[in-house]
Amino acid sequence: MTAGTDLRPPRVPAQQPRTAKKRRPWIGVLGLVVVAFLAYSLPPYLALDPARSRVPAPAGFGAHYWFLVGHVVFGSIAMICAVVQIWPWVRRRFPVVHRYAGRAYVFGGVLPSGVMALTIGAASPFGPATRASDVLLAVMWIGCTWAGYRAARDRRFGDHRRWMIRSFALTMSIILNRLISPIAIFILEPQMATTFGGSEVAFMQSVAATAAWLSWTVALVGAQLWLERKPKKAVAA
Template sequence: MTLSTEHPSASPTRRSGPRWWRRPWVAPLAVVAVAFVAFSLPPYLSMDPSQSRVPAPDFFPPHFVVLSLHVVFGSIAVITCCLQVWPWFRARHPRAHRIVGRVYVFAGCLPGGLLALVVAVATPFGPVAGASSVVLALLWLGCTLAGWRMARQRRFVDHRRWMIRSFALTMSIITNRLWTVVFVITLAPQLDQTYNGDQAMVAGTIAGLSAWLGWVLPLMLAEWWLERGDAAKRRRRAARQIA
C-alpha cells in the first residue's frame, strides 16, 4: 500500500519526493494510531468479559471472544497501515513495504474484516449501527482485496488507489470514536426533552450516527483526494501537449 505512484521496487537509494520530516502528517498519524491502540487493546487482552467496552448480547455467548479477536487484528491493521502510507518508508525500504503490506492484508484487514461482520450482526447498538458496520466490513474487505490483487498483477497505480480507500476505512475506527464524543456532548442534554429520558434510545442514536459518519466521511475524503490528484495530472499532461 502506498501513496506514491512510483514502482514499489524502485531503488531504495533513489530520492523520491520530500524527505520524511517534510511530511507533517506522518508523525501525528502515528501518534494517534499508537495512542488509540494503547487505549483500545488492553481490555481485550485481559480475557475478562467484564472489561469489554461493548455490552455482550444475550443471544450470542461467544461475542467477547469474537470481539477480542477483531480488536487484535484491527489493531495490527491500524499500526501497519501507518507504515504503508509513509512515502519515505516505501521509497527507501521497498522490500519491507511489501512484507508489512502482507501483514496488513493477511494479519490485519482480512481476519479483522471477517470478524467485524460477525460483530456487526450481533451488535447491541441497534439495526442502524449494525447495518453501517456490515457495509463497512464488506467495503473494507473488498477494497483491501482489490488493492492486493492489483499489486499481484503489477498494476501499481490501481493498487495505490484501492489501498488509499482501504487506509481510509481502516482508520475510520478512530474517526468513529471522535464522532461518538461529539454526539455524546450534543445529544446528552436532550435526554429528557427529545428522548423522554430513554437512555437506550440516545445510545442507539449516537451509535448509529457515529457508525455511519465514522467511515462515510473518510471514504469521501479519500475519493476527493484521489480525484484531485488525477485532475492535477490531467492538467499537467494538457500543459505538456500545448507546450
C-alpha cells in the same frame, strides 16, 4: 565585446532536496495518534477478561467477547501496518518491507478482523442502524483491501494505490468514530426528555448510529476527494 567578458549565464546553485521528515510531517503525527489510540483500546482485550469489555455482549451470543478480541487484535495489526504502508520513505527506500508489511496488512490484519467485524457487527447491541453500518463497513473494508491486493498481484499499481488509500481510510475510520461519539453525545443529550422520551437506550443507540455512519462515510469521501484532486502545476525551472 571587451576582452575577458564572460557571457555565460550565472550558475544557480542546485537547491538541496528537503528531507523526508520535512516533506512528510504528517506521518509522525499519524503514528503518534495510532499509538495513543491503541494504548487506550487494546489493554481491556489483551487481558482476556470479558468483564473489562467496553462492548456489552448481546444475549445468546456467548462467544461475542472472543470474536471482539480477535477483531481488535487483528485490527490493531492492520492499523500499524497501514502506517508503515503509507510512509513514503519506507516505500521508496525499502520496497521489500513495503511488500511484506502489505501482506501482513491484508492477511494478518484486514481480512481476519473484517470477517470478525461482520459477525459482531451483525449482532451489535447498539441497535439496527448501527448493525447495518457495521456490516456495510466490514464488507467495504474487505472489498477495497482485496481489490487493492489483486491489483498489485496483476501489477496494476495505479489501481492498487487507489484501492489501498480507500482501505487505509476505512481502517483509520475507527479513530474518527471515537472522536464523533462525544460530539454526538453533547449535541443529542439536551433532547433526552423530548426526542428520546427519557429513554437512555434510544439515546445511546442514536449516538452509536451517528458515530458509526459518519465515521467511515466521512473518511471514505475524504479519501475519494483526495484521489480526485487536481495535480499541482509544475513549477517553472
